[in-house]
Amino acid sequence: MEGFYDWFRWLYDATGINLTIIYDAFDRKRMISGFWMTVRLCLICIALSVAIGVVGAWLQGSRLKWTRRGVQTFIALFRDTPPLVQIYFFYFGLGALLPRVENAYGIPEPVLTNVQWAVLSLSLFAGAFNVEIFRSGIEAVPKATVEAAEALGYSRLRAYIHVVLPLAFRICLPALNNNIVNLVKTTTLAYAIAVPEMLYVAKQIWSDATNVPEMMVFLLLAYVFLVGWVVWVMGRIERALKVPGIGL
């Protein structure tokens, strides 16, 4: 392994390409932890946003007018406002209004950390899109299917869980795919509230080692890799869930 690192030191001396994230143990550790922070952020936000989408789409089909309107307003508000301002609003605005709690040492600290606020606001942002996506999927499920489920004695909730959702999920996978890729890219915004994810770490490293172009190219490649990985996983899921005769 030392020889490998030495080669990159030699590369720096010979060409000026300074990849500290490979040969410098401290930068390497920082970048790896930043990468995992991004991955964690992505996975948690994807799970939460899909949950918000499923629940929201169910509520949108509700018989109560005000429930439907509430969901509609939630979607409109989160879709048509900048995600960065949402994050600021949550973290700085609401965070300041919440009471502080004392930690084990008796020092007051905020109820939610910046990572938790980032997860919350990013999930709500992506969730608003997911509600729309799931709703369009649910609308594409033939009405006769729901009626057949009703005739078999399913309640609205159980028909939704066992009949409508599995079909709708398959129909809206491509759109969901798109939104998840978008979410992965949006996690960079957590940089603005100092969540130590990849962009934040990269900025720290290029401030120390002044290797902006190298880190930039690395970041772009890393995100292309991450997005490619997500697309691959979603493609696998799509193929695994395929039911002959259903879908496009």
Added chain:
Amino acid sequence: MKVLPVILRPAPAPWRAPVLDRRHGLFLALGLVLAVGAAEAQGAAAAHPSVLATLWRWTPLLMEGFVFNIAISLLAMAIGTVMGVLLGLGQVAPSAALRRVAWFLTQFFRNAPWLVLLFFAMFLLPFEVRVGGVTIPLPGWLKATIGFSLPVMANTAEIVRGAIQSIPFGQWEAAESLAFSRRRTLWMIILPQCVKRMLPPWMNLYSLVTMATVLASVVGVTEMLTLVSEVHAAEGGRAELLAPLYGYALICFFLYCYPIGRLTVHLERRFQVRI
């Protein structure tokens, strides 16, 4: 209408002006009142001026910032669209090498996060360029605009490619049989039909760009969000002012982007492809 989708096409819904419904106004007002009320309750003890008065006092400055955001978004959209159309046409070019290069550029800029591309533009573009003997300065906001136009370019290219490929291939053949050259087919037959299909996703993209312009504050360009935090500092940095101030910014963007979104949905329905 659900039963016989093939025979009976529902008439497109009549066009309603993309106004905010009363309920949206209600919810917005409720949110603002809650935020203001909470701030008011904390500020009342210290005898600060009311939050609404503060917001009102700074509105001219904040609006100036907001207009700047809109200007950046329009410029980025213009640059990105011109480059994107060229890139999109490159993706359907007869030359395989050109197609591959255009495809790669599109995918690269489409899959990179906006903020990373913005950093890319801010740090790697020079602060001035020399063309011949003339030195053209590149201020921060212009570099940010270029940074925004890169993803716009890639997304527009995808929209153009998709629209061109959605036109039935028979039209190309029919034009060829009428002795149209390739360029004339593209300009006189294919692209005019594409415009209709490209408009809704293109408008969607515009609203995305508008919402992305606030990212410029992260890399040090003075726009609305920067002004918001400056206003906050000028008002003594009271923590309870943050929620109303950022809420104010949210509402500005909402009022601008929501009608665009409604118009997009309407156009989408109206231009639905009938085969």
